Amino acid sequence: MTEKVAELGEFPLIDRLGQVLGREGRHPAGLDLGMGDDAALLQSRAGCQWAVTCDTLVEGRHYLPSYLTAFQLGRRAMAVNLSDIAAMGGQPRYALVALGLRGDTLVAEVEDWYRGFAAALNPWDAAIVGGNLTRVKGGQFISITLMGEVAVGRALRRSGASPGEVILVTGYPGQAAAGLRLLRQQGDRAGLEYHPLVQAYTSPVPRVAEGRVLAGSGLVSAAIDLSDGFLGDLGHLCAASGVGARLWAKQLPLSPALGAATVEWGDDPVQWFLGPSDDYELIATCAAEQAETVKAQLSAVSQVPVHQVGVLTDQPGCLELQDAGGSLSQLGIRGWDHFANGGQ
Amino acid sequence: MTEKVAELGEFPLIDRLGQVLGREGRHPAGLDLGMGDDAALLQSRAGCQWAVTCDTLVEGRHYLPSYLTAFQLGRRAMAVNLSDIAAMGGQPRYALVALGLRGDTLVAEVEDWYRGFAAALNPWDAAIVGGNLTRVKGGQFISITLMGEVAVGRALRRSGASPGEVILVTGYPGQAAAGLRLLRQQGDRAGLEYHPLVQAYTSPVPRVAEGRVLAGSGLVSAAIDLSDGFLGDLGHLCAASGVGARLWAKQLPLSPALGAATVEWGDDPVQWFLGPSDDYELIATCAAEQAETVKAQLSAVSQVPVHQVGVLTDQPGCLELQDAGGSLSQLGIRGWDHFANGGQ
Numbered sequence: 001m002t003e004k005v006a007e008l009g010e011f012p013l014i015d016r017l018g019q020v021l022g023r024e025g026r027h028p029a030g031l032d033l034g035m036g037d038d039a040a041l042l043q044s045r046a047g048c049q050w051a052v053t054c055d056t057l058v059e060g061r062h063y064l065p066s067y068l069t070a071f072q073l074g075r076r077a078m079a080v081n082l083s084d085i086a087a088m089g090g091q092p093r094y095a096l097v098a099l100g101l102r103g104d105t106l107v108a109e110v111e112d113w114y115r116g117f118a119a120a121l122n123p124w125d126a127a128i129v130g131g132n133l134t135r136v137k138g139g140q141f142i143s144i145t146l147m148g149e150v151a152v153g154r155a156l157r158r159s160g161a162s163p164g165e166v167i168l169v170t171g172y173p174g175q176a177a178a179g180l181r182l183l184r185q186q187g188d189r190a191g192l193e194y195h196p197l198v199q200a201y202t203s204p205v206p207r208v209a210e211g212r213v214l215a216g217s218g219l220v221s222a223a224i225d226l227s228d229g230f231l232g233d234l235g236h237l238c239a240a241s242g243v244g245a246r247l248w249a250k251q252l253p254l255s256p257a258l259g260a261a262t263v264e265w266g267d268d269p270v271q272w273f274l275g276p277s278d279d280y281e282l283i284a285t286c287a288a289e290q291a292e293t294v295k296a297q298l299s300a301v302s303q304v305p306v307h308q309v310g311v312l313t314d315q316p317g318c319l320e321l322q323d324a325g326g327s328l329s330q331l332g333i334r335g336w337d338h339f340a341n342g343g344q
Numbered sequence: 345m346t347e348k349v350a351e352l353g354e355f356p357l358i359d360r361l362g363q364v365l366g367r368e369g370r371h372p373a374g375l376d377l378g379m380g381d382d383a384a385l386l387q388s389r390a391g392c393q394w395a396v397t398c399d400t401l402v403e404g405r406h407y408l409p410s411y412l413t414a415f416q417l418g419r420r421a422m423a424v425n426l427s428d429i430a431a432m433g434g435q436p437r438y439a440l441v442a443l444g445l446r447g448d449t450l451v452a453e454v455e456d457w458y459r460g461f462a463a464a465l466n467p468w469d470a471a472i473v474g475g476n477l478t479r480v481k482g483g484q485f486i487s488i489t490l491m492g493e494v495a496v497g498r499a500l501r502r503s504g505a506s507p508g509e510v511i512l513v514t515g516y517p518g519q520a521a522a523g524l525r526l527l528r529q530q531g532d533r534a535g536l537e538y539h540p541l542v543q544a545y546t547s548p549v550p551r552v553a554e555g556r557v558l559a560g561s562g563l564v565s566a567a568i569d570l571s572d573g574f575l576g577d578l579g580h581l582c583a584a585s586g587v588g589a590r591l592w593a594k595q596l597p598l599s600p601a602l603g604a605a606t607v608e609w610g611d612d613p614v615q616w617f618l619g620p621s622d623d624y625e626l627i628a629t630c631a632a633e634q635a636e637t638v639k640a641q642l643s644a645v646s647q648v649p650v651h652q653v654g655v656l657t658d659q660p661g662c663l664e665l666q667d668a669g670g671s672l673s674q675l676g677i678r679g680w681d682h683f684a685n686g687g688q
Contacts (some may be wrong), residue, residue, distance in 0.1 A: 032393060036584070037502050038431035038569060039395035040491070044388035049376060051383035054440040054489065056476045087382035096398040098442070098487040132400045138482020143442040145398065145489035148383070158381050225382055240380070 004109060006103030010133055013299060016107060017114050025118040026127045028093065040129035042094055048149040053084035059139040066188040067180075070109045073142070074116020074201045078261065080227065081146035082120060082206035083280040089156040090148030091217020092124040092208060097131035100141040115143070124208060148245035155217045158240035161285040163314040165221055170207050170281045170304050172255035173230045174269070175200035177277030182261070196257040204280040209315035210302050214284050219294050223284040229276040231331055234283055235319060241246075241285075244318035246328070247310035270321075274331065285312060345359060349454060350447030354477055360451060369462040370471045372437065384473035386438055392493040397428035403483040410532040411524075416451045416546045417486070418460020424571065425490035426464060426550035427624040431569035433500040433559020434492030436468040436552060441475035444485040457486070498559045500567035504628040505585035507658035512627050512635065514551050514572070514625045514648050516599035517574045518613070519544035521621030526605070540601040548624040554646050558628050563638050567628040573620040575675055578627055579663060582637055585629075588662035591618075591654035614665075618675065629656060 005013055018035055027034070033041035044050070057063055057077045068076065078095065085092045097117060101110065117128060126146075179201030181190055192198045207225070214220045223238045238245050254269045262269040286294050286313070295306050310322075319331040349357055362379055371378070377385035388394070403481055422439065429436045429530055441461065445454065470490075483544045523545030526536055536542045551569070558564045568581045582589050598613045606613040608672065630638050632655070639650050657664075663675040 002401075033499070033501065038428040038567075039397040039434065040396040041494075041499050042396060043496075044392075044394065046390075048388075050386040050388065052440060052474060052491070053383040054442050054474055054476045056442045056444070056478050056487070058444060058478050058480055061479060061483065084382040088385070089381065094396070096396060096489050098398050098400045098489075100400070100402060100485060112356060121681070130396060130398055132398045132487065134400045134401055134402050134485075135402065135405060136483060136485075139480060140487065141478075143400070143476065143481075143487045145440050145442075147491075150385075155377070155385050180656070184378065197627060223382075334540070 001108050003107045003339065004103060005101050005105050007106055007176060008107050013107065013110070013133060014113065015166060020111050020114040021118060021128055026122055026125050028125050028127055030093070031127060031129060034127070034129050040094070040163035042129065047151055049152050049155070051088040051090040051148045051150050051155060052145065053081055054143065055080045055084065056141055056143040059228055061139065067183045068189070068202050070112035071116040075120045076202065076204060077142045077144060078117045078120035079204050079206045081144045082208055083225040083227065085146055085148035086206050086208040086211035087156065087223050087282060088148065088150055089154060089211045089223070090150040091212065091216045092121065092126040092146060092148045094127060094129045094147045095121060096145045097128055098143040099131070099133050099147055099223055100136035101133060102137065102140060103135055105140065110158045150215060154293055155325055156211065156215050156220055158222055158224050158237045158282070161237060161241035161243055161312055163243050163312050164284045164288065165312045166291050166308050167234070167287045167310040167312065168284045168294065168306055169230070169253070169309050170210055171279065171280055172253050172258065173279045174273035174275070174277050175255055175258055176279045177275065178258050178261050178272055192214065196255070200279060206280050207282045207304065210282060210304060213297050213301055214282070214294070217294055217297050220284045220286050222319050223282055226267045226277070226279045226281045226283065228278070229274070231274040232276065232320060237282035237283060237285070238316070238319065242316050244313040244315035245310055246313055247321050249321055249323045251307060251309050253305065253307040345452050346375070346446060347450050347451045349445050352451050352648050357451065357454070357477060358454065364455050364458045365462060368459055370466055370469050372469050372471055375471060375473060376661055378471070378473050384438070388475065389493055391496055393496050393499070395432040395434040395492045395494050395499060396489065397425055398487065398489045399424045399428065400485055400487040404484045405483065409496055411527045412533070412546050414456035415460040417598050418457035419464045420546065420548060421486045421488060422461045422464035422592070423550045423624060426552055427569040428431065429490055429492035429573065430550050430552040430555035431500065431567050431626060432494055433498060433555045433567070434491065434494040435466055436465065436490060436492045436554060438471060438473045438491045439465060440489045441472055442479050442487040444480035445477060446481065446484060447479055449484065452570070459619055494559060500555065500559050500564055500628070502566055502568050502581045504582035505566035505581060505587055505656055507587050507656050508632065509629045509656045510632045510635050510652050511578070511589060511654040512628045512630065512638065512650050513574070513597070513653050514650050515623065516597050517570055517623045517625050518601065518617040518619070518621050519599055519602055520548065520623045521619065522602050522605050522616055523608040541605060544623060547663045551626045551648065554642055554648060557641050557645055558626070558638065561638055561641050562627045563572060563634045564630050567626055570621070570623045570625045570627065572622070575618040575619070575663060576620065581627060581629070582660070582663065586660050588657040588659035589654055590657055591665050593665055593667045595651060595653050597649065597651040
């Protein structure tokens with residue numbers, strides 16, 4: 001258990017990680033050739049197209065090892081990618097994993113990353129089919145490319161929304177940022193593992209089933225996942241669609257845990273809901289008269305609450321918040337910028 | 345020209361790189377949605393399967409900026425991936441690029457990486473369809489996932505070779521390692537840009553057209569590209585196929601430039617040919633009686649020389665060299681291990 005990756009070497013390490021996947025991962029029917037050759041070989045399904053995405057987590061910037069177990073880190077890194085496929089309405093299929101590892105990293109730790117990858121992929125019968133291992137001197141990184149399938153013409157884009165449509169959101173945004181604040185305050189995760197806000201940060205559940213229902217419904221005009229923060233990502237959707245948005249303050253789903261924490265901090269929970277936070281929930285838009293149908297279809301497959309939080313307007317670039325008394329305030333977009341913001 | 349990526353910010357940088365690709369890259373017919381959404385959307389061609397690969401270059405480990413221009417680095421990073429698709433006999437289609445960038449890196453430099461990516465992809469009408477930008481503090485990295493298409497059942501694997509078959513190789517292996525030695529001796533590229541050995545290192549040409557001919561011929565039993573070194577990669581092919589190999593010393597293609605350099609160094613050029621070197625040439629195996637047909641098919645589409653350098657044996661794990669007098673010596677496999685070896 002104390003063996004380091006530099007002691008084991010590249011090819012034996014690849015073998016060990018392949019053994020983890022052999023025991024704990026899946027081998028989907030369309031996978032003709034997995035790891036071990038120059039490339040993997042994959043079949044496509046008739047009537048489908050591919051949705052492909054790529055996300056990278058860098059140690060010290062996107063995560064600190066003291067906040068997450070190795071298993072949680074692997075599961076979260078894969079969830080970040082699954083969430084992008086979910087936002088397109090896709091079925092996750094195949095992942096490639098590029099790792100940058102320091103030589104003194106424990107082999108057992110990397111094996112736990114792989115257990116986390118498999119745990120995130122297994123519910124969708126998706127599998128790791130390739131990747132790359134390389135040695136780094138500074139911060140380690142995990143870069144994942146994920147391929148998902150979606151029926152031709154059914155994919156959810158950011159660009160299809162129209163004024164007058166309503167805005168739906170799954171779950172309780174803002175919790176991940178609040179959980180990260182708790183971890184930062186304390187400096188590590190000891191005793192915080194089961195705090196609901198910390199779990200929202202360490203163990204996000206990508207809304208893959210929900211995204212597939214949204215795409216399958218044929219009623220949803222646009223969708224995006226929450227990786228930058230509610231306002232930042234809603235802003236991306238509005239920019240792509242050429243619309244504005246008005247949010248109803250009283251309708252925003254604020255979780256009890258977020259409420260309790262913000263009381264303690266003396267903060268406004270609405271600011272935590274709107275601000276930078278990577279919750280991996282989904283925003284979707286649809287005609288107002290279809291909202292109940294969409295929600296009913298979601299509730300048939302998912303326990304995740306869905307709330308109607310606002311309406312799209314014909315004022316591009318304008319995001320505003322309407323309070324209980326009906327007065328409006330302009331909202332500045334404050335999402336996560338990977339260059340302008342500081343690391344963790 | 346002095347603007348830094350931290351000054352520009354993530355989303356404007358993505359826009360700028362998208363502009364480079366808009367001007368200098370391709371937009372293949374099967375690409376329904378490129379960069380700018382949660383995922384790209386890609387069509388599959390009937391009768392084809394996907395070959396997917398992933399390779400990462402890390403600054404200080406796989407390259408030094410003083411050895412390569414930014415354009416060369418981008419082109420080489422993509423060539424490394426194109427070579428893997430070539431080794432499967434695939435047609436390159438779509439790439440995703442994950443970059444780790446320091447904040448003080450010049451925007452113009454990253455734009456030149458993208459010009460290099462496009463220059464490598466354009467001959468194959470292939471395109472960058474997504475990726476990820478993140479900030480790092482230490483060594484920068486370029487991690488690319490490349491998807492290629494190959495007719496179902498035609499892909500070249502490492503595992504199909506049989507005893508008695510002959511070993512073919514394209515080009516002149518060993519030159520890249522010799523070029524890297526020249527760069528290391530001097531410490532930078534000044535005045536060495538046009539040296540043939542240095543060009544073999546800075547500007548490898550992936551053998552995509554040749555790989556497609558090899559796969560299309562139906563005569564080739566196995567193939568691999570040279571990324572670790574001739575002996576290391578031949579060893580991978582032999583291990584996957586359960587065979588051994590006997591090389592004929594007099595038949596090894598030693599380039600004049602390698603010959604001249606090794607005379608100066610007092611080295612044996614055969615050791616440079618066999619040893620660690622990433623030349624991105626192809627090794628292929630076929631029945632002895634088909635070798636001339638395969639070579640003729642290659643010469644119809646490619647000027648790259650192809651040599652028959654040995655034969656496969658029924659002694660798994662045994663690689664040997666036969667000299668002009670007929671006597672045999674055992675060869676130890678000495679390829680590149682990304683953890684055991686030092687960086688550049």
